[in-house]
Amino acid sequence: MSLSTSDRSLVELVIRRLNVMRPLSSEARASLEYALLEGLVRAGASEDLISEGDPVDSVRVVLSGWLCRYKTLEDGRRQIVNFIFPGESCDAHAFLLPVMDHSIATMTPVVYAEIKRARFESLTMSDRSLAEAFWCETLVNNAIQREWAINLGRRTALERVAHLFCEIFERLRPVGMVDGNSCVMPVTQMDLADATGLSVVHLNRTVQELRATGLIVLRDRTLTINDLDALKDAALFSPNYLQLYRPD
Amino acid sequence: MSLSTSDRSLVELVIRRLNVMRPLSSEARASLEYALLEGLVRAGASEDLISEGDPVDSVRVVLSGWLCRYKTLEDGRRQIVNFIFPGESCDAHAFLLPVMDHSIATMTPVVYAEIKRARFESLTMSDRSLAEAFWCETLVNNAIQREWAINLGRRTALERVAHLFCEIFERLRPVGMVDGNSCVMPVTQMDLADATGLSVVHLNRTVQELRATGLIVLRDRTLTINDLDALKDAALFSPNYLQLYRPD
DNA sequence: GTCGCGGCATAACCTAGGTTAAATTAGTCG
């Protein structure tokens, strides 16, 4: 695939983000950059990249676009169990288990880098900090999954939606994808409903309510949060679980 | 702490279980066994072993008893986000992140082995299969967490409770803790409610319903599943996500 | 242009599950 300047800067972004998780040696950064640039792939919106039951033999690192992990029940009920944002990897280490337990779909057009298992393992085995950075990502993912459990199990509709907006905003911020108090929101209300365990109708009602109270503006696929602290209060949102900042 | 014959057999059980995840070398088994026997600790029921916000510097491996991971909201709402059963480890690798994002509490008296971070890391660095076995555990945990998301977000009360019973049964089976079609159920309905995102009253109603249809008997802290396949159907339960059996 | 379709919005109605309260039973500590 042909490389553009913007692809290169996206790769920089991934590396900068991993570097925040664990400081990477310059060799690690260089070899990862090389591997990423070599495996660039583009995909359209609403494509399944991998489905529940599929075996895995590569790692995908997202450079741009939004994806989601989801599971479905036999009768069609669908639950989005997590989003995947630029800079994050799809299935680091998933190849350690025989098959996928969930599916991954694109929600927008995406650019990602695909690294074959053998290549990925030789990268991480030759540099401990790189291995740890990817593992940290997996651990944070696990923490996000737990937060979603309490979101789905114990928060009201309003709190859930507010919480999701806070989380999206805070996860997009460190990869430079928020602009002031706004960020893109390139997904349908159907998707938001599937992520919050609500029906589309009630999701819509809830968004109306958040608009009416002036907490957010959601228009033209853009989310604007007028008062982030107030939204966090409404959501009972506490960002610790995202582990965005190392203490040291 | 003094060792009993039964402690030794519990340690065997942990090692057998990890060995199913990844075949372990005999040296790995021996050194792990030694580390486990050295760190035995007992705790009573309803004790917090570690709380949200605490730093972590050891790994606990459960030999007997039930624990749960939970999160709470400021106003007291509580969500149990997962159970921890004998043979499983509490927080393998959690020390890679600065602090805990959730709390872990005992639900019954427990026996566990505590391995300090440095010891754990030297164990896993000297044997790749051991490291992979523990990582697989973390990955399966992640998969369970996703299944809980769809459980909380998209299943009805009856399906949720039935699903939880199926999961508990299937997770206890490989560690020899089911007897025919029965297993212990040493937790209160309050706990089951917090795990399924229901109120205690409705949890009770739902259990009554499962009893009335003859699917289960729940009495004297013992769960008996009369027809496991029927219960799985009622729950839309599919055990893939537990990755209990390696394909090979 | 207009046909068709996907996404958003709103209304009317309904039900699964929450809440409150009180009775019953089981367990624990003297």
Added chain:
DNA sequence: CGACTAATTTAACCTAGGTTATGCCGCGAC
């Protein structure tokens, strides 16, 4: 054994959120 307390059960009532339906808007295909 009796006194407390924690856990279960049941009942009455209520509300958050689901369901069904309908209209509207914007957009791509032709």
